[in-house]
Amino acid sequence: MKSLYSLLIAIALISFSACSEDDANSNEGTLALEFDNIVGTSNLELNTANTPYTNSNGEAYKVTWLTYYVSNVKLKREDGTIYEDEVKADGSAGYYLIDESDAESQQVVLKNVPKGNYTEITFTIGVDASQVDEGAQTGPLDPAKGLFWSWNSGYIFMAIEGVSPASTETDEAFQYHVGGYKEDVSNVNLVNNMKTITLNFGDVAPVKPEHQPEVHLVFDVNKLLNGTGESVTFATNASRHSPKACEDLAGNITAAFEVDHVHAN
């Protein structure tokens, strides 16, 4: 009798706990973002043997490094409500370092997203002033990642390097390190190059328990090098490191991102 009683209690406990788990899960799910870096119609490959890509000024090039910070991700649901990915002041949440040489970094999984049909995303390419003012950060913002420019302006939030025969720099290199997070009326050299980008999916990403929709975004290097901001010529300027020098290039960033497709899963 005792053992049956215990068994009943055990069953009751298990089913109650199962119930509470369901309650927590049934309102939330996850959504994956895939950042795919391309060059026009080709996939981006780093460190190719030759220079397979061509910019809009007919200059051949290859890419050796492409990386950028994504932060402050927001998702918009069909009904207009917005979910904001948590951002922590010390950099331990909300900042993602997308690095072409690190395949894992190119997928960002957003957790605890309220269920529903999502149609739009907003995100920032940049690292804002607070991350410098608060001192050393951790995670993706760890200065050891090599994107922190301690001497002066703080974080480089988008970097692209490569080689082109058109470049007059050492080893025919081109280097564009885009930083700059603050504007200052008293100093024209300080510009805010951070970009906030909003993209409509053109489709629906349904978030619900036990399903993970994927939103595939593409970043087109050719559009970074050629857009309404400017049309880059390696021959005239292959090395840009200050916020002012990257201002025009940064103007191309927004249009270089697009939603390619969505997997509802």
Next chain:
Amino acid sequence: MRKQAVYVLALAGLISCGDADMSPDNPYAFEHPDNFPDPVYTFENNEITREGFELGRSLFYDPILSIDNSISCANCHQQVVAFSDPVHRFSRGVNDKAGFRNAPAIQNMAFQGDFFWDGGVKHLDFVPINAITSEVEMGETLAHVVGKLQNSEVYREKFTKAFGTSGIDSQQVLHALSQFMNMMISSNSRYDKYVRNEGETLTAIELEGLSLFEKKCASCHTTDLFTDGSFRNNGLDATFEKDRGRERITELSEDRGKFKVPSLRNVELTSPYMHDGRFETLEQVLNHYATQVKDSETLDPSLKTEVVPGISMTDDEKIKIIEFLKTLTDREFIKDSRFSRPRK
């Protein structure tokens, strides 16, 4: 009965150990001197603890931060001279390389918002990165230094004790160094004790020097930090091709030739003087201000108030000012064993 006594003692021992941080004489508590302005460091992101401070101290004195294990922070920043370089106008880094600016003193860092002679770094946490990654100083990379520390069992243990996590990252390295440097407060010179009415008296000459200092020097070397933290061209040169100073950071021509006003605390010890260490003695410094100031577009307005650029003073006045400046030497700071080389 004896057994019980032992247990009670043991318990008492445990309790007192645990609450060490809260006692009023805690050597690891940041104390804000009464005569100083408020600190600006972001303590809320990095509170000082005993373990963090001692870890920072170990790192400060450890040449593991350099590429060939030859240079530690303490090579160029020695306590005996308020953590400036006691020997070199331009300190020597790895492979005996030299830079182009004089190593400043490390003191009262928690009260500063701009670091280095041109203010290029705006948070104390990031200051060590420059020394670590400079080719003429330590020649390393931050990632590689972190790797070396991770390979050391001794350091792994120290970092875990200080930060509670099992890995080591650069944030912890930089936070530990900041904890150490933030504690380096110099506020117990004879001048401080005089001004705070702690039983110190200044001689007649020193008091005359103080009065002259307030008239002639304190527009820039102001507050009891003895600097207003601004960037000014003090007329060392007429042109600045070799070192453009603050302009290098802001890229504004109006900042050409401007350098940070340094604190004059411990100035008796931190020779040579100016951003490039061109003056060996305080006499030379005052001679410069009296008769050798060179005009240029960006010369500071405070040096243009007299007929000739500069600050006029008689030889007698110079002597008195220097006597006053010597009262800013803080012998407690340079002997404070908390900041000395740790014993292994």
